Amino acid sequence: xxxxxxxxxxxxxxxxxxxxxxxxxxxxxxxxxxxxxxxxxxxxxxxxxxxxxxxxxxxxxxxxxxxxxxxxxxxxxxxxxxxxxx
Amino acid sequence: xxxxxxxxxxxxxxxxxxxxxxxxxxxxxxxxxxxxxxxxxxxxxxxxxxxxxxxxxxxxxxxxxxxxxxxxxxxxxxxxxxxxxxxxxxxxxxxxxxxxxxxxxxxxxxxxxxxxxxxxxxxxxxxxxxxxxxxxxxxxxxxxxxxxxxxxxxxxxxxxxxxxxxxxxxxxxxxxxxxxxxxxxxxxxxxxxxxxxxxxxxxxxxxxxxxxxxxxxxxxxxxxxxxxxxxxxxxxxxxxxxxxxxxxxxxxxxxxxxxxxxxxxxxxxxxxxxxxxxxxxxxxxxxxxxxxxxxxxxxxxxxxxxxxxxxxxxxxxxxxxxxxxx
Amino acid sequence: xxxxxxxxxxxxxxxxxxxxxxxxxxxxxxxxxxxxxxxxxxxxxxxxxxxxxxxxxxxxxxxxxxxxxxxxxxxxxxxxxxxxxxxxxxxxxxxxxxxxxxxxxxxxxxxxxxxxxxxxxxxxxxxxxxxxxxxxxxxxxxxxxxxxxxxxxxxxxxxxxxxxxxxxxxxxxxxxxxxxxxxxxxxxxxxxxxxxxxxxxxxxxxxxxxxxxxxxxxxxxxxxxxxxxxxxxxxxxxxxxxxxxxxxxxxxxxxxxxxxxxxxxxxxxxxxxxxxxxxxxxxxxxxxxxxxxxxxxxxxxxxxxxxxxxxxxxxxxxxxxxxxxxxxxxxxxxxxxxxxxxxxxxxxx
Numbered sequence: 001x002x003x004x005x006x007x008x009x010x011x012x013x014x015x016x017x018x019x020x021x022x023x024x025x026x027x028x029x030x031x032x033x034x035x036x037x038x039x040x041x042x043x044x045x046x047x048x049x050x051x052x053x054x055x056x057x058x059x060x061x062x063x064x065x066x067x068x069x070x071x072x073x074x075x076x077x078x079x080x081x082x083x084x085x086x
Numbered sequence: 087x088x089x090x091x092x093x094x095x096x097x098x099x100x101x102x103x104x105x106x107x108x109x110x111x112x113x114x115x116x117x118x119x120x121x122x123x124x125x126x127x128x129x130x131x132x133x134x135x136x137x138x139x140x141x142x143x144x145x146x147x148x149x150x151x152x153x154x155x156x157x158x159x160x161x162x163x164x165x166x167x168x169x170x171x172x173x174x175x176x177x178x179x180x181x182x183x184x185x186x187x188x189x190x191x192x193x194x195x196x197x198x199x200x201x202x203x204x205x206x207x208x209x210x211x212x213x214x215x216x217x218x219x220x221x222x223x224x225x226x227x228x229x230x231x232x233x234x235x236x237x238x239x240x241x242x243x244x245x246x247x248x249x250x251x252x253x254x255x256x257x258x259x260x261x262x263x264x265x266x267x268x269x270x271x272x273x274x275x276x277x278x279x280x281x282x283x284x285x286x287x288x289x290x291x292x293x294x295x296x297x298x299x300x301x302x303x304x305x306x307x308x309x310x311x312x313x314x315x316x317x318x319x320x321x322x323x324x325x326x327x328x329x330x331x332x333x334x335x336x337x338x339x340x341x342x343x344x345x346x347x348x349x350x351x352x353x354x355x356x357x358x359x360x361x362x363x364x365x366x367x368x369x370x371x372x373x374x375x376x377x378x379x380x381x382x383x384x385x386x387x388x389x390x391x392x393x394x395x396x397x398x399x400x401x402x403x404x405x406x407x408x409x410x411x412x
Numbered sequence: 413x414x415x416x417x418x419x420x421x422x423x424x425x426x427x428x429x430x431x432x433x434x435x436x437x438x439x440x441x442x443x444x445x446x447x448x449x450x451x452x453x454x455x456x457x458x459x460x461x462x463x464x465x466x467x468x469x470x471x472x473x474x475x476x477x478x479x480x481x482x483x484x485x486x487x488x489x490x491x492x493x494x495x496x497x498x499x500x501x502x503x504x505x506x507x508x509x510x511x512x513x514x515x516x517x518x519x520x521x522x523x524x525x526x527x528x529x530x531x532x533x534x535x536x537x538x539x540x541x542x543x544x545x546x547x548x549x550x551x552x553x554x555x556x557x558x559x560x561x562x563x564x565x566x567x568x569x570x571x572x573x574x575x576x577x578x579x580x581x582x583x584x585x586x587x588x589x590x591x592x593x594x595x596x597x598x599x600x601x602x603x604x605x606x607x608x609x610x611x612x613x614x615x616x617x618x619x620x621x622x623x624x625x626x627x628x629x630x631x632x633x634x635x636x637x638x639x640x641x642x643x644x645x646x647x648x649x650x651x652x653x654x655x656x657x658x659x660x661x662x663x664x665x666x667x668x669x670x671x672x673x674x675x676x677x678x679x680x681x682x683x684x685x686x687x688x689x690x691x692x693x694x695x696x697x698x699x700x701x702x703x704x705x706x707x708x709x710x711x712x713x714x715x716x717x718x719x720x721x722x723x724x725x726x727x728x729x730x731x732x733x734x735x736x737x738x739x740x741x742x743x744x745x746x747x748x749x750x751x752x753x754x755x756x757x758x759x760x761x
Contacts, residue, residue, distance in 0.1 A: 020343055024121040028604040029429060029614060036424045046429065048604035051123045051341030053463055071608050073121045123605045126547035131736060133549055183548070183735030194550040194734030209552040210513065211482050244481035246513065272482055274458035280481035341605060346457045403741035406733045 010060040012081035014047055018054050019076055025049040027068050027080060034066045038083065045080070060085045089149070089309045091371045095380070097149050097305045098366055101141035101359050102381060104165040106388040107174070108136045111164070111181060114392065115340050123341055129396065130181055132194055137165035139303070139335035142358050143267045144169035146308025147235060147328070150316040154232030156204045156221035158214035161196045162267075163207035166237050172200045174387055178395035185401035186394070212238055212245035215264065219251050222262040222319075233261040233319040240329075241272025243286040249293075252327070256294035261319035263312075264327050269334035274346040287329035295325040303332045303358045306365075333358070428617045429602020429609055431463045433575035434540070434594070437582035438465075438502065440621050442472055445500055448586070449476040451491055452504030452540075461506040462542050462601050484514035492522045495537045502586070508543040508557045508595065522591050523566030536589045538582075544597035544645055544695055546743055547606055551731035554739075556696035558643070561593060562672045563700075568626055569593040569672040573600065573647040576615040577670060580624035587623065597645040597695070610648050627674035631683070635665035638689035638753050641680060641706050643669040646693035646725075646744050653749040664753060672702060677709045681717075684710050688719040689756040693744045698726035723752040 014025060028046040032038055038058045045056040058064070062085040068074050089097065111130065118128025125131065137144070140162070148169035151157065159166040167177055172188070180187030181195050188200055196209035204221075208214050218236030225232045242248055243266060255262045266286050270277045283289070290297025296318060300311045308330055315326035333355045337344040344352065366372050372380070428436070442448050449472075450465055456479040459466035469477040480487040484505070491501040505511060511518060518539075525533050545554025562569055568590055572578040578596065585592035602609040632647060633654050642650040647668040654664040667683050669676065684690045690710060692703040703724035710718060725744045733739050 020345075026122045026604060029427070029602060029609055031426050031428060031432075032424055033427070038424060043432075046432075046602070046604075048123065050343060051605045052343055052345070053603050053605070055466070071122075124547075124607055125549075125605050126607065131548035132734065133553070180734075183738075185735075187735075189734075191735030191738060192551075192731075192733045194548065196552070197550055197734070209550070210510065241482045244483045244486075246483065246485045272453070273461070274454045275479045275481075279479060400737050401735055403737040406738035406741050407728055407730055410730050 008084070008086040010062070010083045010085055011079045012044070012056060012059060012083065013077060013079055014049070014054070014056060014074070018047075018049055020049070022050050023076055024073050026073050027070050028053060029070050030066055032064050034064065036064050038062070038064050047074070056080070058083055062086070087310060087313045089306055093149050093309065094306065094366060094371050097142075097145040097309065098362055099380060099384060100145040100148065100169040101165075101305070101362065103174075103384045103388065104137060104141045104144065104168040105359055106385055107168060107178070107391070108138055108164060110388055110392045112136060112340060125341075131183075134195055134340040135162040135338065136336055136340065137162055139333035139355065139357065140267050140269065141165045142303050142305040142308055142362070143237070143265060143330045143332050146305045146330075147263070147265055147312040149309060150312055151235065153204070154225075154230065156218065156232065156234040158218040158221070158234070158236040159205070159207040160211065160214055160238055160242065161207070161209045162239070163196065163198050167198050167200070167205055167207065170203050170205045172198065172203045172205050174391040175394040176200075178391040179398045182395040182398070183400065184395060184398035185405070186398040190405065191401045212242040212247040214238070215247045215251040218264075219255050219260055219262045222255070222260040223258065226260065233263065233316065235263045235265055237265045237267060239272065240266055240268040240270060240277050240286060241275070241280060242266075243289065244280060252290075252293040252295060252325070255325040259322065259324040261322070262325040263315045263319060264325070266327060266329040267332050268329055269332050271334055271338070271347070273338045285329060287327045290327040295327065297327040297329070299329045299331070301331045303330070303356070305358070305362055425616045426619070427614050428575040430572065430575045430578040430596055430613055431601040431603065433579040433615070433617045434464060434582045434596065435466060435468075436617070437579045437586065437621075438468070439471070441583065441586040442468070442476070447498060448500040448502065449478065450502045450504065451478040451480060451487055453480055453482060453506065455479060455504050460504060462598065462603060464504060464540050484510060485517050488514045488517040489521070491537055492517060492525070492535060495535045496525065496533045500536045500586070502538045502540060504540045506542050507553050508541045509552050509555045511557065511561070518567070518591075519564040523564050526590065527566060534589045535591050537591050538585045539591075539593045541593060541595045542598045542601070543595050544599060545732050545739065546599055548734060548736060548739060550734040554732040556694070556727070558595070558672045558694070558696045559701035562702065567591045567593055567673060569595065570626065570670060571595045571597070571644045571672060572670065573642075573644055573668050574613050574615040575602075575617050577624055577630070579617050580622050581670065583621060584623040584626060588626070595644070600645055612648055612651060624670070627671045627676050629676035629679035630668045630670055631665060632668055633664065633666040635663040635687065637663045637687055638691060638756055639665045639667055639683040639687045640749060640753065641667045641669060641690065641692045643672065643694060643702065646695060649744060649746050649749055650693055652746045653753065656746070656750055657753055662753060662757060669702070675705060675709070680706055680709045681713050685714070685717045688717060689753070690718065690722040691725060691749060691752045691756060692722070693725040693749050695727055695744055697729050698724055699729050701726060720756040720758070723756055725749050725752045
């Protein structure tokens with residue numbers, strides 16, 4: 001819990017620079033399961049934008065919640081997962 | 087020797103036809119591959135290496151060639167096939183894998199063969215060097231007219247076959263031209279990181295043949311240098327490395343974003359086709375009306391070929407087992 | 413792109429693609445062995461055409477992750493010499509079809525030097541190779557060629573079918589002092605653009621280092637009526653076939669060779685002796701291949717264990733055709749395996 005008494009969470013989005021001009025991508029696979037503990041900087045998923053397969057790293061340490069499952073199409077600013085840090 | 091107005095228009099038409107074909111093929115290729123890019127999906131599956139930007143290399147050389155000559159290309163063959171006059175409908179049908187294709191669907195995009203046009207292409211780097219020189223040797227042995235041309239990229243100049251074959255071309259004075267399309271990239275690796283010297287045409291000295299470098303991706307300049315190489319070959323003076331500076335406007339294959347290239351470098355690339363069109367109009371080689379009519383005619387041919395490719399039938403699956411042997 | 417793996421919290425299992433798992437083994441050995449280096453086309457800046465070397469140039473630098481010109485005979489010869497002089501090179505050949513341009517260096521020199529030198533020179537050289545088709549890449553970019561490489565004495569060849577085996581077998585290759593070949597079917601890498609990862613190709617992969625021995629097959633599914641031998645992608649086809657067959661009352665055992673050379677002859681025979689029926693599925697051309705060798709194992713030891721003639725489900729002896737219906741017809745797919753199993757059930761005994 002944070003000082004305010006709320007759970008903190010960090011969104012996982014595919015960084016803007018990975019998109020180029022492309023508007024849609026797809027989740028290929030998650031490396032950790034829903035609910036797993038992950039560390040900041042660890043690769044947590046593989047995403048495909050057009051033909052490039054890219055790595056998504058955890059923006060923070062904590063518990064992973066998967067929102068976009070593999071083989072689903074994702075949009076540029078879509079939140080694909082969340083890390084519960086508190 | 088400079089090109090005549092008819093030759094310049096011929097070259098423009100060949101380049102424009104190749105470009106319109108590549109535009110249509112790109113659109114068709116992406117069908118079934120968005121939003122998820124899966125190489126095996128859609129009406130045009132597999133790999134696809136397009137020729138955007140390299141059209142002058144095909145047009146400027148093939149304008150000099152006739153029915154007795156032979157042309158080989160590599161994994162990026164479309165502009166060469168078009169300039170060579172390969173049947174456009176059968177070529178497109180082959181890309182779609184239809185039984186009306188050049189090879190009945192057996193070859194696909196990298197393996198385009200046309201006995202009628204004396205044209206072949208293959209997918210392994212520098213693989214066409216030996217066969218091209220062999221086409222030249224056969225003509226010499228048979229006392230028949232005709233020369234052979236093989237197209238490779240700058241990366242292929244580091245492959246063993248390049249060196250072995252050119253040595254024999256020099257040794258036996260074969261009527262052979264090795265056209266190097268220097269787009270400065272071998273997939274992701276820049277020429278400066280793969281090649282010990284700056285000009286592959288300088289390597290010609292090692293093989294006792296002529297070498298010429300043409301800057302600028304300019305059909306008229308390519309025409310002149312190619313003309314010299316062709317005369318050399320036809321008159322029994324032997325082979326040439328014709329190194330043509332060109333631009334690979336897109337990635338290595340469709341789906342390659344080319345992210346390994348510096349942005350500034352990508353933005354600086356010039357498209358040779360609009361530039362040549364502008365020149366032909368300015369120099370009054372063609373009127374705007376005639377140019378538009380030419381382009382409409384070519385577009386019609388491309389549309390017809392794409393329609394033919396789409397509407398043709400697939401081969402029977404069991405045809406895969408047929409005609410292995412002659 | 414890739415970060416060195418930070419320590420995970422306990423209990424965090426990772427499900428990796430085969431490409432990532434293979435990379436883990438390479439990263440681990442590269443960190444331990446300053447004499448190890450990676451060499452090949454598009455391995456540094458691009459991270460490999462199939463993602464085999466992503467992140468390595470960033471960590472180890474240009475002197476240990478080397479982009480080569482398109483000169484296979486040249487750089488494979490160079491890697492061989494370096495290996496003879498104490499280095500441990502990893503050579504990438506993205507498509508097995510490309511061994512044609514450099515085959516002499518592999519089969520006449522690298523593979524034979526230890527033997528021909530009476531053991532004076534070791535050649536600790538590992539090849540990372542992609543193979544296989546089914547996505548319309550035509551005759552020169554879709555081949556399998558286990559038999560071509562396997563036929564030459566002096567080379568060890570492994571072909572993992574899931575990420576867990578990928579890491580363990582790569583580690584074994586890198587630690588071995590011989591010419592080793594680690595081959596992965598292109599549709600098993602885990603790359604979205606070659607088809608989404610097959611569920612069973614993804615696997616939980618331990619963080620620690622481990623090896624899997626050469627010459628050890630793996631039973632993925634036990635059964636009593638028939639042994640289906642597969643390797644690489646055909647293991648997955650065999651598993652799907654086994655599910656279908658089970659619904660029809662046929663119990664199939666699926667045996668993954670994992671290792672082409674050395675071949676687990678004991679493992680093959682033991683399974684066939686138990687079930688009495690044999691189907692071998694291989695994406696390489698049929699004649700003179702892995703399927704032939706598996707049949708030879710049984711025929712040589714005791715053909716009487718067979719209740720029916722063995723059946724081979726392999727690529728027909730034709731070049732890979734481009735057109736989709738023709739290519740699909742040639743692949744050793746689930747339907748063909750199911751039909752092959754059923755044909756072994758028909759014979760009396």
